[in-house]
Amino acid sequence: xxxxxxxxxxxxxxxxxxxxxxxxxxxxxxxxxxxxxxxxxxxxxxxxxxxxxxxxxxxxxxxxxxxxxxxxxxxxxxxxxxxxxxxxxxxxxxxxxxxxxxxxxxxxxxxxxxxxxxxxxxxxxxxxxxxxxxxxxxxxxxxxxxxxxxxxxxxxxxxxxxxxxxxxxxxxxxxxxxxxxxxxxxxxxxxxxxxxxxxxxxxxxxxxxxxxxxxxxxxxxxxxxxxxxx
Numbered sequence: 001x002x003x004x005x006x007x008x009x010x011x012x013x014x015x016x017x018x019x020x021x022x023x024x025x026x027x028x029x030x031x032x033x034x035x036x037x038x039x040x041x042x043x044x045x046x047x048x049x050x051x052x053x054x055x056x057x058x059x060x061x062x063x064x065x066x067x068x069x070x071x072x073x074x075x076x077x078x079x080x081x082x083x084x085x086x087x088x089x090x091x092x093x094x095x096x097x098x099x100x101x102x103x104x105x106x107x108x109x110x111x112x113x114x115x116x117x118x119x120x121x122x123x124x125x126x127x128x129x130x131x132x133x134x135x136x137x138x139x140x141x142x143x144x145x146x147x148x149x150x151x152x153x154x155x156x157x158x159x160x161x162x163x164x165x166x167x168x169x170x171x172x173x174x175x176x177x178x179x180x181x182x183x184x185x186x187x188x189x190x191x192x193x194x195x196x197x198x199x200x201x202x203x204x205x206x207x208x209x210x211x212x213x214x215x216x217x218x219x220x221x222x223x224x225x226x227x228x229x230x
Contacts, residue, residue: 028101030194030215030222032081036093042086045095045196047224052080052213053113053162068159069113072214073223080115081224083133083196084209094197102217105189107173110135110147111154111166111216112194120150120163123203126210128163132198133210135167137175140188145175149210152181166216192217 032045055072056063083095114133116125127133130151137145147154147167152174154165167173173185194215200208215222 026101026105026217026220028099028217028220028222029225030081030097030099031225032083033096033098034093035096038092040087040091040093042091043093043095043196044082044084045097046082047079048082049077049079051082051115051211052078052223053115053159054078066159066162068157068162068164069214071221072113073221075223077224079213079224081194081212081215082209083194083212085132085196085199086208087199088201089197089199091199094195096196097194097212097215099192099194099215099217099222102189102192104140105218107137107168107187107189108185108218109166109168109173109216110137110192111164111168111214112212113162113164113214114149115161115211115213116163117161118158118163120153120156120165121204123205125161125205126212127196127198127202127205127207128210129198129202132196132202133212134195135175136191136193136195137184137187138190138192139184140190142190143178145177145182145184147175152176162213164214169219 034043053069055065055069114126120128128149130148135147154167157164172183175184
């Protein structure tokens with residue numbers, strides 16, 4: 001009887017350790033949605049298979065990896081985050097991706113891969129403007145900070161048809177906030193949202209659409225709505 005009680009105690013202790021370890025690992029999600037109070041139906045946010053950045057993706061001739069995403073979140077369906085706004089910037093509507101699991105996080109790095117050849121300023125491919133797609137970062141003290149696709153500029157890794165952009169990491173994590181441009185590395189997060197609200201009247205591409213993948217939260221990559229990998 002004593003032996004059984006000892007075994008049960010050991011199992012209970014191991015369960016507590018496993019539970020603590022699980023709780024210590026953050027599990028992020030990027031839930032696509034729309035803000036469209038006037039019901040214009042001119043915006044769309046969705047994860048779609050086959051449009052993401054390919055990392056060791058199966059092809060008819062073997063496998064293929066875009067040089068921009070030699071690392072990527074686990075996703076056999078190669079999903080990408082479509083964010084689109086049809087029509088003018090003036091329309092009060094936007095496509096969104098709300099990042100869950102970030103409350104209380106000490107921020108060090110943000111980023112994403114964007115379906116765009118060349119540089120962030122290239123007028124080909126996804127829209128990459130000063131205001132969209134952008135990170136809206138709300139910190140624990142109530143302050144709101146913005147990081148646009150090309151303002152402030154991210155650290156780029158170009159590929160064949162994709163561009164990896166990262167802010168922070170080994171460099172300062174610059175963002176626009178109440179006091180102008182400042183380093184927000186080390187701040188405690190309340191919420192993070194990716195917002196796309198620039199329409200087809202916004203240059204230089206006038207495309208009104210972007211495809212993202214491998215959303216980076218402190219080095220952890222989100223490859224579709226419910227999966228992240230470190």
